[in-house]
Amino acid sequence: MKLYRFLTGPDDSAFCHKVSDALNKGWALHGSPSYAFNAQTGGMQCGQAVVKEVEGRDYHPEMKLGEQ
Template sequence: MKAPPDGLPVYRVLTGPDDVAFRRRVGEALATGCRLHEGPSVTFDGDRVVVAQAVVWPRAGDAPSA
């Protein structure tokens, strides 16, 4: 597939509290064929841990992620 499914952008930043729902969203992005872009950013907002993870759609010719 040359383009992301369902009109998704080729670069996205997923954010949210570090919980099951956030990890599920990252897992769903990986299942569609996206790859992680670098490591996550993590911060603490005083009440909870908040995470940001960028995902990218691979370009033609890119090696698949392991």
């Protein structure tokens, strides 16, 4: 089964660590990163989609994707 996550956060080192952590847990980058201005915070926001193949065939919305 293929899982999908979209990681988001402010443009800071914590976002880079979040993506690096996902990569080291077997997730793979999917597509280009996104970068947009957040008018509420006055800062830039980053986003990156990641995907991962896992055993099993049945997806359940209750799955904790960050723990996969």
